[in-house]
Amino acid sequence: MDRFIINGGRPLQGTVSISGAKNAALPIMAATLLAPGTHRLNNVPALRDIDTMAQMLEHLGCKVSHNGALEVCANHLNFDEAPYDLVKTMRASVLVMGPLVARLRHARISLPGGCAIGARPINLHLKAMEALGADIHLKDGYAEVIASRLKGADIHFDVVTVTGTANAMMAAAVADGTTTITNAAREPEIIDLALFLSSMGADIEGAGSDRIVIRGVPQLKPAEHTVVADRIEAGTFMIAAAITGGDIVLENVPTEFLQTAMARLEESGVRFESTSRGLRVTGPEALASVDVTTAPHPGFATDLQAQFTALMAIAEGTSVITETIFENRFMHIPELARMGADISVDGGTAVVKGMGKLTGAPVMATDLRASASLVLAGLAAEGTTEIDRIYHIDRGYERIEERLRALGADIERVSVE
Numbered sequence: 001m002d003r004f005i006i007n008g009g010r011p012l013q014g015t016v017s018i019s020g021a022k023n024a025a026l027p028i029m030a031a032t033l034l035a036p037g038t039h040r041l042n043n044v045p046a047l048r049d050i051d052t053m054a055q056m057l058e059h060l061g062c063k064v065s066h067n068g069a070l071e072v073c074a075n076h077l078n079f080d081e082a083p084y085d086l087v088k089t090m091r092a093s094v095l096v097m098g099p100l101v102a103r104l105r106h107a108r109i110s111l112p113g114g115c116a117i118g119a120r121p122i123n124l125h126l127k128a129m130e131a132l133g134a135d136i137h138l139k140d141g142y143a144e145v146i147a148s149r150l151k152g153a154d155i156h157f158d159v160v161t162v163t164g165t166a167n168a169m170m171a172a173a174v175a176d177g178t179t180t181i182t183n184a185a186r187e188p189e190i191i192d193l194a195l196f197l198s199s200m201g202a203d204i205e206g207a208g209s210d211r212i213v214i215r216g217v218p219q220l221k222p223a224e225h226t227v228v229a230d231r232i233e234a235g236t237f238m239i240a241a242a243i244t245g246g247d248i249v250l251e252n253v254p255t256e257f258l259q260t261a262m263a264r265l266e267e268s269g270v271r272f273e274s275t276s277r278g279l280r281v282t283g284p285e286a287l288a289s290v291d292v293t294t295a296p297h298p299g300f301a302t303d304l305q306a307q308f309t310a311l312m313a314i315a316e317g318t319s320v321i322t323e324t325i326f327e328n329r330f331m332h333i334p335e336l337a338r339m340g341a342d343i344s345v346d347g348g349t350a351v352v353k354g355m356g357k358l359t360g361a362p363v364m365a366t367d368l369r370a371s372a373s374l375v376l377a378g379l380a381a382e383g384t385t386e387i388d389r390i391y392h393i394d395r396g397y398e399r400i401e402e403r404l405r406a407l408g409a410d411i412e413r414v415s416v417e
């Protein structure tokens with residue numbers, strides 16, 4: 001198992017290029033199942049979760065190669081099942097449900113069970129499939145989804161769900177008639193999926209708003225697409241500049257999708273400047289404390305909450321962080337406390353008393369964004385921080401230590417027996 005060793009206290013400087021978005025690439029990879037032929041996806045990041053989705057596509061019968069572009073040949077599907085082993089490794093595997101039902105009229109999807117950040121059921125995905133005409137049978141830990149014919153429907157999500165919206169869009173793309181999704185997720189990753197589906201021949205309107213209208217077409221064709229840049233990775237690098245008092249330039253940063261996070265960072269003293277090379281991010285000498293409440297897009301992203309909490313731990317004053325999306329997304333807090341942070345949690349609210357500084361300590365990563373928050377804390381802390389179980393960070397950040405090192409950070413990956 002690998003571990004990071006970070007000697008903190010170095011302000012970051014230099015330029016970093018933002019990768020393609022994991023959470024856009026995953027549904028788009030699943031969408032390739034909708035049409036036989038070879039699809040070509042550019043700007044797909046080299047990440048563990050991407051490998052897991054590639055394995056899933058191969059398991060179903062596709063041929064996948066990732067040399068520069070990611071190519072998926074979806075001519076023959078041999079299986080209709082998302083097995084437990086892959087779903088438990090990555091719950092986004094459930095994204096194959098919509099495409100499989102659309103293409104094969106039948107899918108068996110392992111129920112994901114709970115995960116580190118919350119219960120995360122898939123009841124709303126199943127409700128959407130039912131609305132589109134599927135019969136659902138829950139048996140032996142699997143959802144069997146059968147639809148002799150998919151027909152357009154009005155789907156209203158009681159809770160905004162990103163992958164649920166994606167599954168509904170993919171199945172509706174080839175349903176008979178028109179589907180209207182209301183209270184749809186407005187995340188940029190949904191817009192990117194709609195762009196890919198449209199290049200495949202789908203008829204979709206309204207992606208990026210809370211009402212998406214999909215007029216079903218008889219069939220789709222293979223397509224080429226370039227995946228949108230990763231707003232969460234960009235936000236994480238912005239916080240890295242802020243927390244170290246650094247001065248960095250971000251290339252390929254999707255600023256239009258980061259307005260809320262950038263506004264909160266500006267309130268805390270971070271400066272942004274658009275330059276010919278990219279977005280310059282300068283951290284202040286002293287950070288002001290700012291309250292944030294997570295919300296579906298365009299609100300403050302839950303996927304940046306842990307990183308922002310680390311930032312507030314070294315700010316001056318008290319900030320209140322409210323998590324409204326997942327019930328257990330404060331696992332980084334006891335670890336930050338080991339580094340000297342003063343944070344008390346009551347339900348979905350964390351009160352962070354900024355200490356002005358943190359000190360290095362051995363800590364443990366518990367999930368993807370929690371590990372990013374510990375890396376950020378380690379970059380800012382006095383002394384040495386050792387972060388265990390960093391396989392979590394490899395799920396969502398490409399070569400993070402190399403890219404931070406290029407910005408002047410003192411961070412090493414070491415293998416531990």
Ligand code: EPU
Pocket residue numbers: 023024026092118119120121122123124125126159160161162163164189302303325326327368369396
């Ligand atoms: N929910 C239900 N029932 C459902 C689906 C969702 O109750 O059938 C609830 C969830 O439990 C949660 C809320 O709805 O409380 C929102 O969950 P959502 O379905 O939107 O989450 P997701 O689609 O499973 C995606 C991202 C997550 C990100 C969330 C929220 C992907 C592959 N994953 O998950 O990303 O946190 O949206 O923005 O797109 C990450 O990258 O670290 C990550 C966890």
